Amino acid sequence: MHDVEILTDREPSGYSRRSFIKGVIAAGAGAYAAGYMFRAPGGLAALPSAQGSVERLITLNVNGQRRPVDVLKQETLALTLRYKLGLTGTKLGCDRAECGACTVLLDGVPHYGCSTLTHQVRGRQITTIEGLEAADGTLHPVQQAVVAEGGFQCAFCAPGFIMSMVALTASNPNPSREEAAQALSGNLCRCGDYNKILNSAMRAAEYVRQRA
């Protein structure tokens, strides 16, 4: 049931924390997590469906790939991405549209994955942090800027912030610092690293302009 993409190891050791975690999910530990998330009396899979309600088997367009997936009616996009598609780059912080860690792009526009039903995004282009790098592994200019600036401390919030920066620099490649702050005002950093994050955003805009 876990349709997990195989990551090419690019690190010198041929081994990364991310690919280890993905391997664990593929190997079945993820099935435990999913079993916890999707539990219900009698099992959610067994619930009857009313006539005219949505079909559970849908195909999502995630990072340019068609991903068929069985989605519960009440399932949020963040849960589907993390626990059904193995795209754990999208983080769940508050699960209440209050922190922004789950920010993903729908048709290029930032949305909270925790507060979007997966069934509401059929037919839309979903972009997660995993979808930013080029096919050859080159990082997105925004990611390069974050690396160059050392933009985050613990970086749990980074995927959400980076998605907001991608949307910002795509629509406004020459933002003022104030405009960048506005665009990132839906993401929280509990390390309080906002100054460095804004430096990253300004450098990201610079890199995006250079590439254009």
Place this chain on the structure above:
Amino acid sequence: MAVIRDMIPAFELFQPTTLQDALALLAEYGDEGWALAGGLDSFDWFKDRVKRPTAVVDLAGIESLRGVRPWGDGIEIGAMTTLTDVIENEDVQSRYGLLREAASHVATPQIRNAGTLGGNLCQDTRCWYYRSGWPCYRAGGNTCYASAREAMNREHCVMGARRCVAVNPSDVAPALIALDAQMVIAGRRGERVVDAEDFFIGPAIDITRMTVLKPGEVLTSVRIPPDYAGATFYFEKVRDRQSWDFALAAVATAMVTSGGNIQRARVAVNGVAPYPVRLENVERVVAGRPVSEETAEAGGAVATDGAKPLRHNDYKVALLENLVRRSLRGTEA
């Protein structure tokens, strides 16, 4: 509140593409049904297990509920238009800047991208005792936890209370009242139109509801007449943080001036009562007077007539008077 409790409990999900189908579904499920707009209010209720509908009717697929279109010399905005689309609309920007200002002060970019005009208007109160599922008056119980002696009520109301002291959290509601907008409501028995100020109800009318919407009814659009198009506008929202937060108090004022005199004005405030309040006494005091500091003082002085603060929120009385005063000086925020 913000506690992750794994999945939302199961519900049936319907995604009708016509309003008629949506109304039929809501009628079929009655109290067990739930009309879903942007979800920013709904999902909190579901995740906290306080509201557990059997069937959720997602209105997002109904094309006729989206977009801004001409309505006579004014405009009509579909209730499912996102706040971002409202903000970016040229007519809203050029003629109804008050609504643009109010909508752009809602929460965060991500919430404005998903949240809708109708959802912002119809959202429930954020009183945390009520939101946490305590059996208060509004929830059908027989007490108000927020006005108890030890209660934390810094964010609660200073006027309009009747047993319940919660406030209406909408930013766009006072702007639409100041613009003299009308709400179009569809039900199984047809359509009705109510003035924006009558759309919101206080606990004296029905303590369990924020608006006149009855179960099975849907707000379909908002009509804004040309009367205050291009008027002198002022919107200010005071909150603890500069993003995300709900208003401690907000003011929306529209003034038509001529030769330095206020011909007519509409003043509405929110965050201070269980419903957005139109301050007709302020409007009466300032009508016909010159735009001046004296007029602003006179308006501010009557803004909080009859206010009854709770233990921790008397600051809202001074805050509201000052906001109304500022809004009458004829300058932008």
